[in-house]
Amino acid sequence: MNKKYDLIVVGGGVLGTFHAYHASKKGLTVAILEKDSKPRGATVRNFGQVVPSGMNVKWQNYGRESLSIYKEIQSQFDVSIRQNGTVYIASNEEEVQLIEELYQINKNNNYHSELLTKEQCLNKYAGLRKDYCKAGLFFPEEVTVEPRVMINRLHEFMSEKGMVNIFYKTSVVHVDETNEVVELTTAIGEVFKADKTIICNGSDFKALYPTIFNESDLVVSKLQMLRTKPQKNYKLDGSILTGLTIRRYEAFEECPSWNSIKSKEDPNSFEKKYGVHILFKQAIDGSVIIGDSHEYADAKNIDDLGFDLNEEIDDFMIAEAKKIIDLPNYQIQQRWAGFYSQCKTTDLFQHTIGNNIHIVTGIGGKGMTGSAGFSKENINKIFKLSTC
Known part of the structure; x- marks a missing residue:
């Protein structure tokens, strides 16, 4: 030493x-x-x-x-x-407006993205439900x-x-x-x-x-995620981020219509209470990871979050996921919580x-x-x- x-x-x-x-x-x-x-x-x-x-x-x-x-x-x-890209799937006209605005923002920032029609999304992402998808915004460079x-x-x-x-x-x-x-x-x-x-x-x-x-001013966020059993004869490329993600990620806060669209949301909804947005990603073994939720506590009070999983959150995420993508199976083989810290002000x-x-x-x-x-x-x- x-x-x-x-x-x-x-x-x-x-x-x-x-x-x-x-x-x-x-x-x-x-x-x-x-x-x-x-x-x-x-x-x-x-x-x-x-x-x-x-x-x-x-x-x-x-x-x-x-x-x-x-x-x-x-x-x-x-x-x-794996460079397989990220797509944001809009489920209604408000979310379509947000992805179109983000497309223009990224074009101005020289960060390449591609607007996808409903048909292009359905052709590219197996199992994506046509009654959910309205359009998409694809970032091919992301991994x-x-x-x-x-x-x-x-x-x-x-x-x-x-x-x-x-x-x-x-x-x-x-x-x-x-x-x-x-x-x-x-x-x-x-x-x-x-x-x-x-x-x-x-x-x-x-x-x-x-x-x-x-x-x-650190706070800790507790996230719940799930992993399905491997999906036989099924391939889902990249990260699939959906309407609730469009309504959550900070990039969209720079969109001109963000404030007016957010003001219409129900502040007492389940997804607001637990910070739920629905994401999909297929792992190398063929399983599909579904997430996630967000519960917060001051870092010094991290024990208040507990280490048990909230089954109600998992059930909600699975139900919402089924509205978006028809996977061959929704059998869950693994559930876990992640904890990360972040600052309130910086x-x-x-x-x-x-x-x-x-x-x-x-x-x-x-x-x-x-x-x-x-x-x-x-x-x-x-x-x-x-x-x-």
Whole structure:
């Protein structure tokens, strides 16, 4: 443990891993300290899509950079990236208006999308119900990932390339900075040293700096998702996002008709109460993932969310999904909840202790889409490096 690194990242999820990746690409010596045997948090419990199209302009730019990064890595090492595109399916004239407006916004931003007619949607997506679909907006450059596969393969790739030293089952219990050197002490008494440390794991942040954590404006979102049994002789390409998604994703907030359309919605509806929007994605094994819902609590009160699944939410999502796509079967083989933190007032939580201890967390639902692009910029900022 005598080696001193330029950077130690606490937390091996997608946000921490991409900070480590970009630091290494800049020639820095880097280690990741991950408390579990492999990442187990939001990084592996999400839907598995990279959708810059759903973000506001700032985060769409990070997401577009992320797409380039994912595709570059995939060209060297299979980390489960599939470029099969994202489609938003409009179910009524209001949603058609929103996708037409978003199409124009993205055209102005030089981000390629294609308006699809009802017939084109029905021909492209097997089982899509003609009584649901009115039109679609397709983003061909976007990708899907297998969350439980991607992060572990990315770690494997970085290890094989000699980019980063990764230490699993390494729980950090104390961090201190003395004479511009950061010392990290683990639960078994090991000491790691670095010029700079970035803490990207919410639970590590909570354990190491409970006062700062409790005084932050972080909230935690609990999401429920389901996975069907494999669908025989059935193929569904890409991410299928539907009318409730159009009415939820922040990209559509930039549309001229957004406010007037949202004002007509029932604030007491079930989907509003539990933040439900319906998404589909077929996994590599042929199963179809259906999601998702959103329940919120202040981060310090995360236990209020509970760890049990709300069967009423699952039943609602299945019933809504059946109105959209006729799958060969709706037999559910797996149900789970994911938890991620986000800020009430800012894009993500950033706090610096001393000169060289940086807390970066709370990226929320933007993690899989935005982390790779954001981390590249943030490493340059933290180390005052050239962007070239």
